Amino acid sequence: MSTALARRDLLAALLAATALPGLAHAATPLLPDLDRAAAARIGKAWLAGRPDIGSAALARRLLPHGRGPDALPALRRQVSEDFRRGAVFVHRGWRLSETEGALFGLLALEE
Amino acid sequence: MAFIDARTLPDASRIEADLVIIGGGLAGITLARELAGGPLKVAILESGGREIDEEIQGLYAGTAVVKAPDNPDKPFDDYPVQSRARVLGGSGMIWGGKCVPLDPADFTARAWAPHSGWPVTRPQLQPFYDRACDLLEIPRFDADNKILKDPARPPLALDPQDGFFSAPRVFTRYSGGADKTAFDRFRTDFADAPNITVYLHANVTQVRLGKDGDKVEALDVACLNGKRHTAVGRTYVLAVGGIENVRLLLASNGVRPEGIGNRHDLVGRFFQGHVTYSLDGDAETEGTAVHVSRQPSMSLYLNPGRTGAHCVVAAGLSAQARMGTGNFTATLYAVTATGAGTPTEAETRAVRQVAARVDGNRQVGDGGDGQLLGFFAMSEHFPNPDSRVTLDPSAKDPLGMPRIHLEWRYAKADWDSLERSAAGFGDALGASGQGRACWPVQRGKLLEISSASRHHMGTTRMSADPTKGVVDPDLKVHETANLYVAGSSVFPTSGIANPTLTILALVMRLADHLKRDMGVRS
Numbered sequence: 001m002s003t004a005l006a007r008r009d010l011l012a013a014l015l016a017a018t019a020l021p022g023l024a025h026a027a028t029p030l031l032p033d034l035d036r037a038a039a040a041r042i043g044k045a046w047l048a049g050r051p052d053i054g055s056a057a058l059a060r061r062l063l064p065h066g067r068g069p070d071a072l073p074a075l076r077r078q079v080s081e082d083f084r085r086g087a088v089f090v091h092r093g094w095r096l097s098e099t100e101g102a103l104f105g106l107l108a109l110e111e
Numbered sequence: 112m113a114f115i116d117a118r119t120l121p122d123a124s125r126i127e128a129d130l131v132i133i134g135g136g137l138a139g140i141t142l143a144r145e146l147a148g149g150p151l152k153v154a155i156l157e158s159g160g161r162e163i164d165e166e167i168q169g170l171y172a173g174t175a176v177v178k179a180p181d182n183p184d185k186p187f188d189d190y191p192v193q194s195r196a197r198v199l200g201g202s203g204m205i206w207g208g209k210c211v212p213l214d215p216a217d218f219t220a221r222a223w224a225p226h227s228g229w230p231v232t233r234p235q236l237q238p239f240y241d242r243a244c245d246l247l248e249i250p251r252f253d254a255d256n257k258i259l260k261d262p263a264r265p266p267l268a269l270d271p272q273d274g275f276f277s278a279p280r281v282f283t284r285y286s287g288g289a290d291k292t293a294f295d296r297f298r299t300d301f302a303d304a305p306n307i308t309v310y311l312h313a314n315v316t317q318v319r320l321g322k323d324g325d326k327v328e329a330l331d332v333a334c335l336n337g338k339r340h341t342a343v344g345r346t347y348v349l350a351v352g353g354i355e356n357v358r359l360l361l362a363s364n365g366v367r368p369e370g371i372g373n374r375h376d377l378v379g380r381f382f383q384g385h386v387t388y389s390l391d392g393d394a395e396t397e398g399t400a401v402h403v404s405r406q407p408s409m410s411l412y413l414n415p416g417r418t419g420a421h422c423v424v425a426a427g428l429s430a431q432a433r434m435g436t437g438n439f440t441a442t443l444y445a446v447t448a449t450g451a452g453t454p455t456e457a458e459t460r461a462v463r464q465v466a467a468r469v470d471g472n473r474q475v476g477d478g479g480d481g482q483l484l485g486f487f488a489m490s491e492h493f494p495n496p497d498s499r500v501t502l503d504p505s506a507k508d509p510l511g512m513p514r515i516h517l518e519w520r521y522a523k524a525d526w527d528s529l530e531r532s533a534a535g536f537g538d539a540l541g542a543s544g545q546g547r548a549c550w551p552v553q554r555g556k557l558l559e560i561s562s563a564s565r566h567h568m569g570t571t572r573m574s575a576d577p578t579k580g581v582v583d584p585d586l587k588v589h590e591t592a593n594l595y596v597a598g599s600s601v602f603p604t605s606g607i608a609n610p611t612l613t614i615l616a617l618v619m620r621l622a623d624h625l626k627r628d629m630g631v632r633s
């Protein structure tokens with residue numbers, strides 16, 4: 001899988017369960033306005049504390065059942081659990097779940 | 112019956128009443144309103160006149176400093192004079208009129224909050240809160256928060272398991288700043304009753320105890336034009352505000368050298384105020400901010416002006432217990448985005464876009480990433496005996512009263528509580544899929560970004576135990592038979608709620624007590 005394709009799939013997964021799920025399958029770019037460089041910087045900040053982690057391991061952790069439409073509800077559950085058990089990643093004051101930090105990490109690795 | 116300018120009375124006049132109320136602010140006036148038309152003869156002794164006057168206001172001048180761990184001291188000498196108004200109506204002449212009861216949690220003894228716990232509960236105060244709301248012509252805050260049932264202004268869907276909730280506030284028009292005509296009526300019409308006399312320009316400078324030291328015998332009254340009078344009653348209520356109550360009790364040391372009510376060295380201690388913390392972002396740095404994932408209106412939280420309720424997000428008892436914190440609120444406000452095109456702004460957008468998608472609230476193609484708002488945090492300060500108002504014997508006002516010095520001390524536990532609560536707020540938003548919070552503040556900068564409210568609490572705290580409080584649950588000074596204290600100085604803990612509705616509720620309760628105690632048949 002080419003890097004660009006993988007990234008698009010991840011972004012698709014992020015959109016898969018939004019309020020208009022049909023659109024998630026459309027050919028339109030799914031996160032057209034996500035600033036890749038900014039996302040990668042956040043991802044690198046998350047990865048800085050975890051130098052040994054690779055994209056495959058991260059993908060297995062975040063998207064164990066692939067990048068299909070079921071991915072997002074699962075991510076959402078993980079995010080809630082993270083916040084409740086204090087598994088957070090703070091980026092310039094923004095309090096994000098570990099899972100979101102890892103997502104940015106994956107985006108950075110797949111950039 | 113009347114308003115009388117005490118400066119025009121013959122020198123050495125003797126003012127007599129059944130009940131003498133010292134101070135004609137919202138507390139003193141509300142008490143008199145409750146007794147208006149009844150059989151008790153009531154006199155209010157009020158330092159000010161009808162309008163704010165610089166010379167009279169100057170009687171409030173003093174010194175102050177805020178001391179907090181890991182932060183440079185903050186000189187605060189203008190606070191004693193700028194945080195209250197010495198005029199008929201008191202600070203009611205300039206208050207915001209924002210009303211909210213204390214949360215039920217605020218009344219509880221919390222094991223992790225030393226010196227917490229009120230000798231009254233929220234359910235016991237509820238009927239008095241209702242009466243206070245009626246007086247101020249605002250909706251009642253009942254247990255089911257009916258005030259919030261407005262489908263057009265939906266609250267955030269915060270999961271109750273996280274312990275944060277939407278807490279409403281409303282505004283009364285009875286404020287000199289909001290509706291001067293209505294407030295003028297409020298602060299004067301009760302004096303039409305035949306049993307009420309309000310003495311203006313009448314400064315109480317000394318509460319005189321009988322020689323046994325357990326009962327008030329008389330009050331010394333001084334006017335700035337040199338006249339001196341005496342006031343005598345059966346019962347006295349001290350209602351000169353959260354700082355001045357201390358000043359008068361400590362300065363009244365003719366019989367008891369430690370002052371009145373101060374056998375256990377408690378008068379003036381446990382000073383608590385409310386403080387807001389917020390930071391504006393700029394092109395390079397984040398401010399205190401909230402990303403809300405949903406698109407629908409947030410008007411319930413964004414101050415709609417003086418009409419309708421607006422909400423803050425507050426930490427309930429379960430959240431406080433879990434985090435080991437005091438009460439906490441986040442007040443949201445609209446911001447205009449700054450720093451477009453900078454790396455900071457781009458990262459903020461990326462954070463928000465991913466959060467909006469993970470939270471499932473973004474509709475693809477609507478271009479929306481939820482809403483970016485600012486917020487200020489308020490975090491209850493734990494009662495601290497070293498945070499205190501004392502007298503400065505080297506500085507006297509023109510009436511010979513020693514001026515006050517406020518040393519407002521925060522403890523490390525206050526910072527821990529604030530930071531943990533801000534984190535908990537972010538966690539609650541995230542866990543519920545409602546948004547994310549940004550708290551970019553370094554501990555060493557907290558004092559610098561703080562702003563003090565003008566609420567003065569804790570300095571004559573209420574407790575059933577005379578060794579732990581200055582006044583008993585009826586607001587009577589433990590060691591003085593006929594002296595009561597009204598105002599926020601009796602609060603054992605401060606919560607976050609603006610104090611005045613609680614002041615008034617306690618005053619209504621005191622009015623009922625005094626009627627019973629002074630033999631008024633209902």
Ligand SMILES: Cc1cc2nc3c(=O)[nH]c(=O)nc-3n(C[C@H](O)[C@H](O)[C@H](O)COP(=O)(O)OP(=O)(O)OC[C@H]3O[C@@H](n4cnc5c(N)ncnc54)[C@H](O)[C@@H]3O)c2cc1C
Pocket residue numbers: 133134135136137138139156157158159193194195196197198199200201202203205206207208209210313314315316350351352353355359565566597598599609610611612614
């Ligand atoms: C700018 C500002 C905004 C505020 N906004 C809000 C808000 O939105 N919501 C809220 O709940 N609270 C608010 N507050 C606080 C609120 O105003 C006070 O809690 C409330 O007014 C206190 O009432 P009080 O009668 O206990 O004391 P005070 O208002 O301090 O009244 C004391 C009275 O005693 C008189 N007095 C003082 N010394 C003597 C003396 N020696 N002899 C005789 N008389 C004396 C004074 O002249 C005064 O009239 C605000 C305060 C300020 C300053």
